[in-house]
Amino acid sequence: MNLIAHANGASFEGLMTEKEQTEESTRAFSVASDETIAQMILSAKANLVVAAPALGEASVEALISRLSDRSSLTLSIIIDADPEVYRLGYGSERALRRLHEACLANDLALRKQPGLRVGVVVADDACMIFSPTPQLIEAGSKTPEKPNALILRGSAPVQISEATSGDRDAGFKGQEIGSEPMRQGEIQATIENLKESPPQQFDIARALRVFSSKVQYVEFEAVGYKLDRKVVPLPDQLNDVNDSALRDQISSRIRSPLQDLASVDLEVERNGKTQKVKVDGRWLDSERKKIEDEFLYAISGFGKVILHTKREGFKSAVEGFEGVIKDYIAVVRSEIGKKKEDFVSSVVKEYAPRWAARPPKFYSDFSISPTKENIEKDLRRIAEELFDKSIEFREPKVRIVPKNIAPETIKDQDFKKKVEVAFRKRKAPESLIQSLFEDFDAAPAPATQTR
Numbered sequence: 001m002n003l004i005a006h007a008n009g010a011s012f013e014g015l016m017t018e019k020e021q022t023e024e025s026t027r028a029f030s031v032a033s034d035e036t037i038a039q040m041i042l043s044a045k046a047n048l049v050v051a052a053p054a055l056g057e058a059s060v061e062a063l064i065s066r067l068s069d070r071s072s073l074t075l076s077i078i079i080d081a082d083p084e085v086y087r088l089g090y091g092s093e094r095a096l097r098r099l100h101e102a103c104l105a106n107d108l109a110l111r112k113q114p115g116l117r118v119g120v121v122v123a124d125d126a127c128m129i130f131s132p133t134p135q136l137i138e139a140g141s142k143t144p145e146k147p148n149a150l151i152l153r154g155s156a157p158v159q160i161s162e163a164t165s166g167d168r169d170a171g172f173k174g175q176e177i178g179s180e181p182m183r184q185g186e187i188q189a190t191i192e193n194l195k196e197s198p199p200q201q202f203d204i205a206r207a208l209r210v211f212s213s214k215v216q217y218v219e220f221e222a223v224g225y226k227l228d229r230k231v232v233p234l235p236d237q238l239n240d241v242n243d244s245a246l247r248d249q250i251s252s253r254i255r256s257p258l259q260d261l262a263s264v265d266l267e268v269e270r271n272g273k274t275q276k277v278k279v280d281g282r283w284l285d286s287e288r289k290k291i292e293d294e295f296l297y298a299i300s301g302f303g304k305v306i307l308h309t310k311r312e313g314f315k316s317a318v319e320g321f322e323g324v325i326k327d328y329i330a331v332v333r334s335e336i337g338k339k340k341e342d343f344v345s346s347v348v349k350e351y352a353p354r355w356a357a358r359p360p361k362f363y364s365d366f367s368i369s370p371t372k373e374n375i376e377k378d379l380r381r382i383a384e385e386l387f388d389k390s391i392e393f394r395e396p397k398v399r400i401v402p403k404n405i406a407p408e409t410i411k412d413q414d415f416k417k418k419v420e421v422a423f424r425k426r427k428a429p430e431s432l433i434q435s436l437f438e439d440f441d442a443a444p445a446p447a448t449q450t451r
Contacts, residue, residue: 032130032149033142037121038062044073044123047157049164051078051177052119053132054091060099067106076164077103078111078178081186083193089135093194100187111178112186119149120160127157211410214436215305215419217403220296220318222288224396225325226281264331268324279328287324291317297422302409305419307432315400322398329396340387347383348376355379 030036034056041048041062050063066073077099079091086093103110119130130149163176263280277283295314296304306314352375359370368374409415416437423433 028151029147030128030144030149030151031142031147032119032121032128032132034058036149037119037128037130040121040123040126040128041066043126046072047074047122047124047161049076049078049120049122049161051076051113051116051121051164052090053080053085053116055079055095055099056091057095057098060095063099064102067102067108070106070108074161075108076111076161076178077108078113078116078164079182080114080116081112081182081190082114083190083197086190086194087197090132093191096187097191100182100184104184109181112180112182113177116177120164122157122160122164125153125157127152127160211405211436214308215297215405216308216311217303217405218296218306218314219401219403220288220292220304220399221401222284222321222325222396222398225284225329264328264335266324266327266331269320279324284321284325284328287321291321297419297426299415299418299422302415302418303403305422318398318400325396325398336391340384343387344380344383347386348379351379352376 035058037050037052037056038058038061041050041059042065044066048066050059055063063075063077066075079096079099081096085091086096100110117132119128119132121128121130128149128151133148164178263278263283265276266279267274268277268279269275291314292304295310295317296306298304352372355370355375355378356372359375362368363370363374419436420433423436
């Protein structure tokens with residue numbers, strides 16, 4: 001780091017050398033980093049205006065070093081005290097506390113301008129207008145080749161000084177911003193708010209933004225398209241079966257009448273062409289796995305992710321899969337209806353004569369006449385209940401549930417390694433893998449200034 005010392009003896013890390021200052025003074029487009037703002041603050045001799053949403057620690061330390069020069073230096077400082085300013089990363093809470101304490105100790109009114117989102121520094125005849133960097137979103141430029149500021153001279157510094165006024169005559173009518181002083185209670189309220197809901201670590205937030213801009217967690221669920229066949233207890237009223245087909249299903253228990261229901265023939269679209277395939281639960285399982293293998297990346301211990309560029313293809317593939325399931329379910333339900341009617345008819349045919357000859361006890365218990373109509377109606381009810389109990393065919397459900405990645409995941413040291421393993425396993429290009437993490441290493445958290 002370069003070091004430069006102010007006339008009062010204070011030193012600041014990361015500020016430009018005199019040679020760099022000379023080179024910078026000739027540019028119109030520049031960069032307003034915390035260090036260059038501090039440099040400009042230190043350069044003022046007679047007039048200094050600083051207005052911004054918030055300030056970084058280097059800028060605040062530079063301002064504090066100038067408070068002792070107020071006998072020869074006109075100084076105005078205007079900021080916004082909205083806690084959201086600090087959560088977005090326009091400045092730090094520590095810098096706010098330091099600046100407020102120093103202004104109180106030196107009897108300087110720290111002024112406020114709610115909603116201020118442009119930055120201005122006037123140092124004598126030089127004026128820098130800049131776009132403050134929200135550190136939550138980006139790290140910010142450090143070189144003039146990536147500018148976020150304009151350096152103006154001539155009448156601009158005078159005009160901006162008048163618009164910000166500050167320590168000037170109370171009767172001055174040209175002040176546009178910063179007309180109200182920042183109250184101590186407002187600063188304390190901001191600090192308390194930040195304690196309750198603190199800013200995220202900016203390097204983590206930026207890494208999260210970069211990763212989430214290219215990759216998203218997703219949960220892919222497809223259930224309910226399989227027949228669950230069961231063996232259920234046989235009611236006491238049904239025994240002594242003569243019908244051979246029925247006897248195969250009935251002993252003391254009844255097996256599902258759908259044991260012989262296998263695959264069904266369906267027309268399925270493949271690569272833009274329609275072809276006939278035999279579809280059953282196992283085939284549907286394999287199709288679901290093909291979709292997962294083509295579009296999703298399984299990150300061990302974290303879940304599955306999808307590239308944003310593949311979301312439309314994934315959605316289209318899932319919609320096609322869901323269409324096949326619906327067609328399959330329609331055919332199976334039709335088969336179930338036929339099987340159910342066959343089963344019920346067999347039960348009625350087998351047991352109606354027996355019940356007519358020897359009615360079950362519940363007829364006398366409830367004083368009901370065992371007519372042919374009543375017997376057949378009761379047998380149909382019992383048979384239908386048996387059939388329904390012997391199978392379970394839930395309503396099919398296919399859904400895609402996008403999920404956001406958590407900041408805690410980005411902090412996990414093992415996470416990046418596992419993502420790389422998952423993508424390399426699928427033969428993903430190295431350039432794609434590295435682009436997922438371009439901000440993990442390129443935008444470290446800013447170093448904390450010492451008091």
